Amino acid sequence: PRHMFRVPDGQPEGVGAKAFVDYQNDVTAADIELSIRENWQHIEHVKRFTALGFGTDQGKLSNVNGFVITARALKRPVSEVSTTTYRPAYTPVSLGALAGTMEGATFDPVRTTAIHASHAARGAALEPVGQWMRPWYFARKGEDLHAAVARECRAARTGVAVMDASTLGKIQIDGPDAREFLNRVYSNAWSQLAPGKCRYGLMLDENGMVMDDGVTACISDTRFYMTTTTGGAAKVLNWLERWHQTEWPELRVWMSSVTDHWSTVALVGPKSREVLSRLCSDIDLSSEAFKFMDWREGTVAGLKCRVFRISFSGELSYELNVESGYGQALWEAVMAAGADLDITPYGTETMHVLRAEKGFIIVGQDTDGSMTPNDLGMGWALSMKKPFSFLGKRSLSRSDTARSDRKQLVGLLPEDPQQVLAEGAQIVEDPNIASAKLPAPMLGHVTSSYHSPELGRAIAMAVVRGGAQREGQRLYAMARGRVTPVKVVSTVFIDPKGERQHA
Template sequence: VDSRTDPQGAMVQVARERGIDIIDGHGVIEARGKKRVIGAIIAPLNATGTALNGPGRALDCDLIASSGGWSPVIHLSSHTGAIPRWSDKAVGFLPGDSIQQERSAGAANGCWRLQACLEQGAAAGANAAMQAGFGNGELTSTAPPTDELPPQAQQALFAVPHTTRNSRAPHQFVDFQLDVTAAGIELAAREGYQSVEHTKRYTAMGFGNDQGKLGNINGMAILAAALNQSIAETGTTIFRPSYTPTTFGAIAGRDVGELFDPERYTAAHRWHQQHGAEWENVGQWKRPWYFPQAGESMQQAVDRECLAVRNAVGILDASTLGKIDIQGADAAEFITRIYTNSFLKLAPGKCRYGLMLKEDGMIFDDGVTACLGPNHYLMFTTTGGAAGVLGWLELWQQTEWPELDVYFTSVTDHWATATVTGPEARRVIDKLCDDVDLSNEAFPFMDWRDGTVAGIKARIFRISFTGELSFEVNVPAHYGRAMWEKLVEAGEEFGITPYGTEAMHVLRAEKGFIIVGQDTDGSMTPFDVNMGWVVGKNKAFSFLGKRSLERSDCQREGRKQLVGLKTIEPERVLPEGAQIVDDPNQPIPMTMQGHVTSSYYSAHLGHSIALAVVKGGLKRMGETVHCPLADGRSIAAKIVSSVFYDPEGERHNV
């Protein structure tokens, strides 16, 4: 149904060639149906579309679609103070004369043809460059030719007439979100609301989240007709920032009270469910805790998973690790200020571990950051700390270093990550990846490569949280399960074993790797956890927390320091959180020397292991301490290095 009489043009011709009946010179005056569309009433229109030219007739249909034409987006121009002007040719309002240093071009300026849009854009750019002191405003080249359909004649049809007055006709909706009708706008005019701003507020026209982008032009035209004015005389509403609605959550303070916490799932969650995973809540994420086989206890399952990683190959769903994409000319400088070590010379294809401190010098988070390209980095954070770290980065960029050109985007949910780790890890990846040289010489530890794994474009990282040869395969999240299944299939001949967070904790504790928030408690400096090696000594800029590290309390003797504990009875596992004393028989209250932060049984080592913080612990190697229990007994343990396995790091460097 076309309101124009004898319409012509390429699109009309295409429709006719396909056998589509075009009823010209008509309009849809009613939709029929109650809970769904069952038909329409159409009637002939006069040449201007302002009155009916004959009786209506019924058509059967189940859908009515309306062509709304084009309307320039003048909002940004209005924000600068420019007054919109009506154009009969564009059948819409165009940007007015520029008030500030801005130019409108192309569709935003009422131009719908691609060729003309390119020409206007180039001219506007040349003019803006001249105003900024570059060039003379003349173009040095022409826009490329375009292949496009010629424009067709438009007909302004703001409201379809009816056999009765609008006030008695079926509802003619103008604003579909707020149910504003043509009759309601005419009523506003009769009530004296003759200003378009008053009519907007009387009817709520344009108050929806589209801010009038769909219906305001029609509403203004209906108001103009009711006032017997032109649309130019009636005018339009002036738009205020922002163009895209801002949520209250974006401007609310940080303390918003209690909220529901959503559950988050990785791309391979269903696979884990189908293979019997027991679950652990890590932040908002559901992570596989362990994968018990028939008749296995938790300890037996964890032992099996750990031994598989040490002796063959295991696979872990590491998708939950926080991932922050960092870009900008000052990205490396910003990261160097945030971390304790320098990233200024980190080359593309390389990765580096970093510690993040709060202003008081205490460990806040840790993780690996990779250089993806010039001025482009990917920062990995702890699972539970991802949101906090992103907020921390944004806080410092916005309030303290706004002059730095750097941008942050959380991409945690964009990527699915599978960690393939163990002596056979390279052979598993090699079966699925033929465009990356996986040898240690070509692809060393703490490097990353772009490649294809199982036919899926992937980022592969040589990072290890187990101490074994490891490859972390990252693919777009919607390919996550497919990648996981292909890796498991490829690893079957090597005995690949899915493992969960409990085995991950055991494996990292054997290597002495800390978990922020478990082995640290907000009162630990890098030197307290024996990680002074990651603190830059000659950084040009004082990283966050550096000054606090120089306080006397941070350098005093007797601070609690991270050490390993090995129980005298190998099978006994220390309770996490257990207090440490020198003499279990001393009178109460006992003098506490520290506490256990992590404790497990190591099937590979054949004895229990624990990490603990002990006063002056690094100078007490070989001493025996005790952990009193609630039942009056105590467990004796010897202070040892926090690295129980492969202290030289040879296993991951092959």
């Protein structure tokens, strides 16, 4: 037998057909010969001159042939040429071996709150939200999703209801420059926010697009407690660290993730103050002393607690924050205190309905990375006079972001009050779109759509081109071959003056 490293063709290298050695990087025998003529004598130099063995196979398919061709060009034994440095893996490794035990729960870990056992005991249906398993709805005997959600919504609007809000991202921001840092990463102003007060903030990317939102509380002049969306917590923390470490290292400020440190119980509804008063005696809960967007520190059910008067439902609401280890004890105490008032636990589906009735956005559902605050009708959250430009401010003056015909958030009322629109349905002007030649011009799409128990009808939110100027117009939502006429309205379907949450 004869070892074959280069199929002979009787011609000098470089003449005739190309003789490929490394099929990944298209290295030929002529390239190796050229490297030797260029006086690259060491095999590692030949490798770098030609890219021999640079591919993902690390030379497993080509290098032996390359070494022999190099040795012949140098007129030396192969043993003197030696080999290049091989990097792991030295032998083929299956993808399954690399994955190892990373499958199922070890590949995508499930996170549960400290109150999870209480939810499971009450038969909550669960859904994944940002790796957390959250209660979706709490069905009673004989109820389906829709019946359970309607009951939970009625409790929150007319009585008292309770939700586990522990999954919200929580970041503690410390340091003498914390206020200035918040001024730069949020679009609104933070210089005058006093201890004991909270403020809603929008966070924009460099392009001026909304990337997250949440309420931040002033704990002291040098400490703030920021909340983020459930799925955006890690991204926001990385975003804050990136700008602090790379652009503003002179600011004396430090961020800590405290999401797992706090359990949060949202006590919601007109009777929420009555329930809380049964558990808390060291905080004046009157509307005059404890106003909307205030926070107080006190004792609830014998536990040290931060009580925030904020609302994602539009109702009178308190968010009770205790150390996570006491979360379940707080939940059960709240349930016991409100038992005679038929206190009702509710899940994420009801939360979505309540916030949509009030016109509150969910970042990532009503936004898609291309929505500015002005597109969302939230220009009030922009402080354009801050001494230091906030992130995204410059982009808001670009011709594209300033034009009036951008997609803008609107409310929709289907003409058939019982027709719940499909989320993602396309918004069009032509009622004959189903028979029109496709593709047809689209104005936007439905972002959120629910049946409102409060209004007894279907409601929706959508982003529509030039939507701010279309209020009162008749448009059409198309999905799955069905065309539904809709009326463009305000995104705020109930309590436009906010009287309930200020009660």
